[in-house]
Amino acid sequence: MKVYYCYLEIFDEETQQWEYVANPNQLPEDLYYDQFFSDIDRESLFFFFKEMENQGELTLLTKWKGIPADASFSVTNNYYFYLENIKMCTDASYFYLNELFDFEYNSTIDLYKFPRHEYKNFKEYNYENKQINSQKHISFRNYLGDNFIEELNLLKRYERYENCRIIYFVDADLNGWDDGTIQPEPYFKRFDRGIVGKGITDQDYGEIESLNYNILFYFIEKTATLENEEVVERQENLGIRVRDIFLNHLKKTIPIQDYEIHNARLTQQFWILEKIFVFGYYNGRVDDETVGYFCGNYPIFKNSLTSYESFTYGDDYEVDCGGYGFRSRFDFETFKLILRGFCEKFEFEIKIIFELFLKIAKTNNYKYLLKELEEKLSKRNSE
Numbered sequence: 001m002k003v004y005y006c007y008l009e010i011f012d013e014e015t016q017q018w019e020y021v022a023n024p025n026q027l028p029e030d031l032y033y034d035q036f037f038s039d040i041d042r043e044s045l046f047f048f049f050k051e052m053e054n055q056g057e058l059t060l061l062t063k064w065k066g067i068p069a070d071a072s073f074s075v076t077n078n079y080y081f082y083l084e085n086i087k088m089c090t091d092a093s094y095f096y097l098n099e100l101f102d103f104e105y106n107s108t109i110d111l112y113k114f115p116r117h118e119y120k121n122f123k124e125y126n127y128e129n130k131q132i133n134s135q136k137h138i139s140f141r142n143y144l145g146d147n148f149i150e151e152l153n154l155l156k157r158y159e160r161y162e163n164c165r166i167i168y169f170v171d172a173d174l175n176g177w178d179d180g181t182i183q184p185e186p187y188f189k190r191f192d193r194g195i196v197g198k199g200i201t202d203q204d205y206g207e208i209e210s211l212n213y214n215i216l217f218y219f220i221e222k223t224a225t226l227e228n229e230e231v232v233e234r235q236e237n238l239g240i241r242v243r244d245i246f247l248n249h250l251k252k253t254i255p256i257q258d259y260e261i262h263n264a265r266l267t268q269q270f271w272i273l274e275k276i277f278v279f280g281y282y283n284g285r286v287d288d289e290t291v292g293y294f295c296g297n298y299p300i301f302k303n304s305l306t307s308y309e310s311f312t313y314g315d316d317y318e319v320d321c322g323g324y325g326f327r328s329r330f331d332f333e334t335f336k337l338i339l340r341g342f343c344e345k346f347e348f349e350i351k352i353i354f355e356l357f358l359k360i361a362k363t364n365n366y367k368y369l370l371k372e373l374e375e376k377l378s379k380r381n382s383e
Contacts, residue, residue: 002042002171003049004089005082006035007075008097008155011163018165020072025154036155036166039147046170048144052103053095064093067167075167082169089169097155097164105144108137184216184236187270204267211270215243215277218293222281223360238366242356242373246273246349249377275339276346280353284343286336352376 009018023036037045053065067079082089141149158164186209219239224231250269282290343350352373359369 003037003045003168004042004171005078005169006037006045007078007167008036008158009072009075009165009167010158010161013162018068018070018072020074021158023154037148037151040144040151044144044148045168046172048140049093049095049168049170051109051140052099053093055103064091064170064172067092068094068165071167079169088171090172092167092169094165094167097158097166100152100166101156101159103140105141105149106139108139109143110137184213184220185240187212207267208270211267211274212243215270215274216240218274218277218281219243222357238360238370241366241370242353243273245370245373245377246276246353249349249381252381272346275342276349276353279339279343280350281357283354284347284350286340286343291336291339348380349377 008021008023010021011017012019023038067076071079079092083092188205188209216236216239219242220232220235223238224235247266247269250272251265278293279286279290356369356373360366363369
């Protein structure tokens with residue numbers, strides 16, 4: 001349940017038509033160029049917009065308003081593209097700018113009104129703000145955050161126009177794992193950034209959280225037998241324990257000079273561990289199916305590529321593992337060769353986690369499995 005796109009329209013009194021207005025703070029190369037509220041959490045916007053549209057209503061709206069019949073040409077085109085063509089969004093709705101300005105942001109919201117996964121997600125990603133985290137009711141101002149208020153102040157420049165409205169597209173689909181049942185816990189919630197390791201830049205911090213999300217999401221998806229929050233939480237806790245055992249193992253075995261990624265040892269360990277988890281599940285098999293985890297179902301070929309993360313094996317090959325773009329099919333095949341080299345280098349760890357995945361499917365005695373895992377890795381380190 002997310003808000004994906006927000007567009008501003010102003011009514012032109014001369015032409016008697018609605019005109020689309022781009023966000024002046026967005027650049028053409030930005031992912032959400034021309035839109036508003038692009039830096040706000042997508043799920044938070046979803047619940048706020050729904051709450052705002054239901055003010056004064058005895059019952060919650062069961063359907064969205066849809067796109068206005070007189071929407072501008074640009075917004076209408078985007079509507080057909082995102083909802084009809086690629087079906088990235090499921091619904092559309094709108095409200096007038098004065099509704100946004102008149103909303104009482106100091107009023108409180110009951111966090112228990114949210115689905116359990118959204119409540120859990122909000123609490124965990126606000127762990128640095130202890131005051132907010134300890135409350136069951138918070139103000140909309142605190143819930144939406146400073147970025148939202150800044151964007152709201154930006155929109156006030158359009159108050160001089162009599163008619164302005166926001167049209168937004170949402171994904172309200174509740175089917176499957178993408179409904180948010182899996183919301184992995186951030187790594188730095190349990191481990192303080194200043195204590196875990198020095199030299200962790202803001203870029204490293206973001207990459208570590210992203211890699212941690214990938215590792216736990218993948219682990220939960222492969223081991224949870226039911227799309228049930230209780231089962232997911234149990235597997236998440238198991239995944240966290242497995243992750244930490246492997247990180248401790250990698251800390252003792254991986255020389256920092258072998259993997260130069262932003263000079264952060266912890267980033268390197270997470271980067272390696274993500275691939276050990278994926279290829280461990282497939283027992284080291286590298287083909288189009290398993291590489292699909294990193295590249296999607298089909299690799300994207302480009303004339304040029306920009307890599308923010310690379311893996312060098314030997315002296316000749318360097319492969320893009322971040323942008324997932326390849327100059328040609330040959331580069332993609334080279335990518336698979338490098339990953340096969342990776343699997344050979346970490347054959348022991350991949351075999352261990354492959355066996356772990358098999359055992360998890362057959363037993364609930366996780367305490368024994370964790371103890372066995374620690375013993376195997378400890379023995380390996382002592383050899």
